[in-house]
Amino acid sequence: MSKPISLNDFDKPSEQLTHLELQELMPLPPPYDNVDEHPRWAPLKPQAREKYACSLDDTIAISLPKPQSKEEERELLEKFVSGLRKLLSREDNWSFLQPLLLSLEHCEKCQSCNESCPIYVSSGHNDLYRPTYRSEIFRRLVNKYGKGQKLRAKIKGEDIDLNWTTLSRLAELSYRCTLCRRCAQTCPIGIDNGLITHEIRKLFSQELGIAPKEIHDDGSMLQLKVGSSTGMNPLVVKDNIEFIDEEMEEMTGISIKTPWDKAGADILLIHNAGEIMAWPENPGAFAIILEAAGMSWTLSSDLVGYDGINYGLWYDDVQLARVALKHAEIAKKLGVKKIVIGECGHASKALTVIADRVLVGNSFVRRESAMTLIADIVDSGRLKLDPSRNNFPITLHDPCNLVRLMGVVEPQRRVLRAIAPQFREMEPHGVHNYCCGGGSGFAIMSGHNFNDWRTSVSARMKFKQILEAFSDCMDPSVKKYVCAPCSNCKGAIRDLLAYYDAWEKSSINYGGLVELVVNAMPEIKEPFIEWEWH
Amino acid sequence: MSALMMGLGYLVAVFFCIAILVRVVHFANTPAHLRWELYPVPHEPPEKVEHGGSYLEDTDWWTKKHESDIPNEIKEMLEEILLLKALRTHNRKLWYVSFPFHSGIYLVAGFLVLLILGAVLSALGLVSAPEPGGLARLLFVHLPALLGFIGFAMGLAGALGLLFRRLTEPDLKDFTGPVDHGILVGFVLLFGLAFTCLLTDPTATGFRAYFLGLATATPAALPPLTYLVVLLGCIMLAYIPVSHMSHFVAKYFTYHSVRWNDEAMEPGGKLDKAIQKQLKLPVSWSASHIAGDGKKTWADVAGTNPTKESGK
Ligand code: SF4
Ligand code: SF4
Numbered sequence: 001m002s003k004p005i006s007l008n009d010f011d012k013p014s015e016q017l018t019h020l021e022l023q024e025l026m027p028l029p030p031p032y033d034n035v036d037e038h039p040r041w042a043p044l045k046p047q048a049r050e051k052y053a054c055s056l057d058d059t060i061a062i063s064l065p066k067p068q069s070k071e072e073e074r075e076l077l078e079k080f081v082s083g084l085r086k087l088l089s090r091e092d093n094w095s096f097l098q099p100l101l102l103s104l105e106h107c108e109k110c111q112s113c114n115e116s117c118p119i120y121v122s123s124g125h126n127d128l129y130r131p132t133y134r135s136e137i138f139r140r141l142v143n144k145y146g147k148g149q150k151l152r153a154k155i156k157g158e159d160i161d162l163n164w165t166t167l168s169r170l171a172e173l174s175y176r177c178t179l180c181r182r183c184a185q186t187c188p189i190g191i192d193n194g195l196i197t198h199e200i201r202k203l204f205s206q207e208l209g210i211a212p213k214e215i216h217d218d219g220s221m222l223q224l225k226v227g228s229s230t231g232m233n234p235l236v237v238k239d240n241i242e243f244i245d246e247e248m249e250e251m252t253g254i255s256i257k258t259p260w261d262k263a264g265a266d267i268l269l270i271h272n273a274g275e276i277m278a279w280p281e282n283p284g285a286f287a288i289i290l291e292a293a294g295m296s297w298t299l300s301s302d303l304v305g306y307d308g309i310n311y312g313l314w315y316d317d318v319q320l321a322r323v324a325l326k327h328a329e330i331a332k333k334l335g336v337k338k339i340v341i342g343e344c345g346h347a348s349k350a351l352t353v354i355a356d357r358v359l360v361g362n363s364f365v366r367r368e369s370a371m372t373l374i375a376d377i378v379d380s381g382r383l384k385l386d387p388s389r390n391n392f393p394i395t396l397h398d399p400c401n402l403v404r405l406m407g408v409v410e411p412q413r414r415v416l417r418a419i420a421p422q423f424r425e426m427e428p429h430g431v432h433n434y435c436c437g438g439g440s441g442f443a444i445m446s447g448h449n450f451n452d453w454r455t456s457v458s459a460r461m462k463f464k465q466i467l468e469a470f471s472d473c474m475d476p477s478v479k480k481y482v483c484a485p486c487s488n489c490k491g492a493i494r495d496l497l498a499y500y501d502a503w504e505k506s507s508i509n510y511g512g513l514v515e516l517v518v519n520a521m522p523e524i525k526e527p528f529i530e531w532e533w534h
Numbered sequence: 535m536s537a538l539m540m541g542l543g544y545l546v547a548v549f550f551c552i553a554i555l556v557r558v559v560h561f562a563n564t565p566a567h568l569r570w571e572l573y574p575v576p577h578e579p580p581e582k583v584e585h586g587g588s589y590l591e592d593t594d595w596w597t598k599k600h601e602s603d604i605p606n607e608i609k610e611m612l613e614e615i616l617l618l619k620a621l622r623t624h625n626r627k628l629w630y631v632s633f634p635f636h637s638g639i640y641l642v643a644g645f646l647v648l649l650i651l652g653a654v655l656s657a658l659g660l661v662s663a664p665e666p667g668g669l670a671r672l673l674f675v676h677l678p679a680l681l682g683f684i685g686f687a688m689g690l691a692g693a694l695g696l697l698f699r700r701l702t703e704p705d706l707k708d709f710t711g712p713v714d715h716g717i718l719v720g721f722v723l724l725f726g727l728a729f730t731c732l733l734t735d736p737t738a739t740g741f742r743a744y745f746l747g748l749a750t751a752t753p754a755a756l757p758p759l760t761y762l763v764v765l766l767g768c769i770m771l772a773y774i775p776v777s778h779m780s781h782f783v784a785k786y787f788t789y790h791s792v793r794w795n796d797e798a799m800e801p802g803g804k805l806d807k808a809i810q811k812q813l814k815l816p817v818s819w820s821a822s823h824i825a826g827d828g829k830k831t832w833a834d835v836a837g838t839n840p841t842k843e844s845g846k
Contacts, residue, residue, distance in 0.1 A: 216823075317568075321832070408588065
């Protein structure tokens with residue numbers, strides 16, 4: 001058991017606040033219960049230790065360079081304090097001021113939320129990963145430095161020193177939570193530790209310009225620059241989709257021509273562009289289904305219009321608004337009736353729910369998740385479907401953004417009940433699901449040894465759930481499928497299965513929802529699901 | 535002494551009301567925020583609540599009538615307020631002590647309300663509580679005494695339990711400071727002494743005399759123990775609204791304004807107008823991709839592409 005970590009330890013310089021041993025992590029079910037067979041974590045390289053702040057735990061997510069002078073350090077600390085004040089201001093933080101104040105001012109510190117956090121539990125109950133630990137550190141900083149209550153902090157025994165150690169550890173710690181908000185669901189008061197994490201990330205990004213490269217520079221900035229965080233510009237994306245159309249025809253015998261920029265179409269479909277690059281069968285399956293169902297739809301080749309991702313959701317309100325406005329502007333230009341977001345949880349939530357209070361006035365446009373559309377098509381009987389073609393064990397991963405944060409729970413199940421005779425739920429599921437471990441950007445972050453931390457800690461609970469869902473058919477002779485209707489979740493689950501050799505050992509595959517629908521279409525001779533994936 | 539205690543009573547009552555009002559205004563006055571609901575949302579129709587679903591599960595939901603199940607929301611609220619449902623589900627160990635503590639407080643609130651009401655009606659000459667056998671005596675003497683007995687006992691047990699847990703549980707220890715301990719000790723003393731007071735004075739004569747004195751602005755001589763209880767009660771009552779213990783106010787907002795707030799944007803509606811106004815607020819976030827200067831508005835920065843080149 002790792003040494004208890006007190007709140008008072010946080011501002012005291014030390015080489016590393018905590019260290020995780022594989023033996024201490026939450027045990028996994030068989031045949032993955034032997035820790036000695038698990039991959040060893042790559043230690044941080046000496047160059048990384050030299051260059052970046054890494055005094056929190058065994059990994060680093062944001063590669064925050066150590067300040068080169070006292071002056072630089074002072075400047076960072078001053079900016080942090082000014083950021084604290086801005087978070088508390090109506091002008092600079094109208095977007096989340098009320099929820100933030102509520103969560104900062106009324107936590108009873110009862111610790112009832114801790115056991116709901118997959119990261120805390122998976123870590124073997126390491127104090128550092130309690131939902132309340134990060135929040136309490138931040139609350140103390142807000143009270144002392146943001147509100148200037150220095151005496152109160154002393155009297156209440158909640159004093160904390162803002163120094164480089166505190167700042168750099170807090171920046172890292174804000175990337176040890178997937179913003180799944182499972183903890184918020186259990187809090188009797190309604191305190192939201194996920195929201196506090198979100199606000200800490202905002203402070204670092206919006207005031208200090210500090211965010212993981214994968215999310216900011218190579219994420220939202222690249223998307224705004226070339227049109228997609230994948231780096232695809234409009235020409236490349238059209239090329240790639242053309243290639244996917246051809247491949248679909250080859251695979252299925254169905255001739256597909258994806259419509260581009262069709263003015264007046266009913267639906268503007270926006271995929272997470274990562275699908276086009278990593279899982280082309282997903283946009284391909286969408287095209288097959290929509291064409292077969294006779295839908296009026298289009299993709300857009302406008303800058304940003306072909307990539308539904310909106311990483312700002314995780315760390316920066318301004319970036320969130322910029323991307324959402326671009327999506328709405330493109331839909332307006334095309335004159336579509338609505339935007340439908342493909343299989344991507346965070347993109348769906350960002351555009352349908354969060355941006356609901358950004359797209360005002362002339363920017364307003366209707367938006368919805370593809371889950372409802374696909375379920376309606378399946379229910380309508382417009383497609384001939386043969387469930388026996390999907391007669392293998394299938395379990396469903398619920399993306400947090402779709403279920404807990406949007407309430408879109410049933411449509412995907414309606415589809416699976418109709419086309420997957422061996423569909424079984426994970427426990428818990430639906431709005432009480434566990435995050436895939438890749439939420440809030442983790443799925444695309446793998447610098448240094450972050451992948452080790454992610455797959456071993458934040459995704460551990462998901463792996464346990466997957467194994468338990470298939471416990472009756474673990475034999476590798478039975479091919480199994482984890483259906484993850486979200487691009488980021490799919491990425492996290494891919495890495496997870498690969499990390500533990502779950503395909504080789506247990507024949508566990510993964511993929512999206514629409515692929516299963518197409519796999520059930522009898523006019524397609526060869527199975528659409530490809531089983532050999534690495 | 536009696537006059538002093540009366541003055542304190544008035545002062546604390548006024549302070550409590552104002553401080554609670556300030557807290558309500560503090561939260562109510564914040565700008566409309568982005569949607570941040572958390573499912574399940576209990577006012578969705580029963581067939582949705584069953585699995586935690588929302589109206590977003592329906593294709594073209596905006597063309598359908600969205601009905602809210604208010605009775606279910608009220609049921610959920612009552613279960614939370616009266617039974618502390620979330621704590622019971624997620625932290626049974628703490629619920630065993632928190633439930634009696636909260637229930638005790640509710641009963642003590644009932645005790646106070648009845649005593650104050652009785653005193654006011656008495657002062658107005660509308661009832662004569664001391665009359666034996668009458669309904670007034672039942673309502674304003676026996677019932678509050680019963681509520682007080684049970685309330686103080688439960689409150690005492692709960693406060694002792696909470697104090698014990700906070701002092702001994704490794705999970706709670708690091709997050710509990712001297713002020714938290716002090717408050718719990720305050721509640722132990724208050725409930726313990728008040729209970730003792732009622733044991734020695736089962737019809738709450740002392741408390742009734744105090745409130746009648748307040749209602750008639752006539753200082754009443756009280757037994758020393760009653761003085762002590764009133765003094766402690768005033769201190770605790772004054773502390774509640776300025777501390778996180780006023781979470782009953784916050785809870786209204788966390789549930790209704792955040793967790794269960796799934797109000798959809800209606801073009802041209804109140805929310806639309808409010809957000810449009812907020813988009814005109816100045817931004818001073820200084821990271822280079824925002825470069826807020828305190829003059830540019832949210833609409834300005836959101837409409838700017840921070841990258842130099844375009845991909846087309
Ligand atoms: S967030 Fe809620 S559940 Fe967690 S410690 Fe605070 S009050 Fe308790
Ligand atoms: S939001 Fe999720 S990951 Fe973050 S602290 Fe809460 S439960 Fe844990």
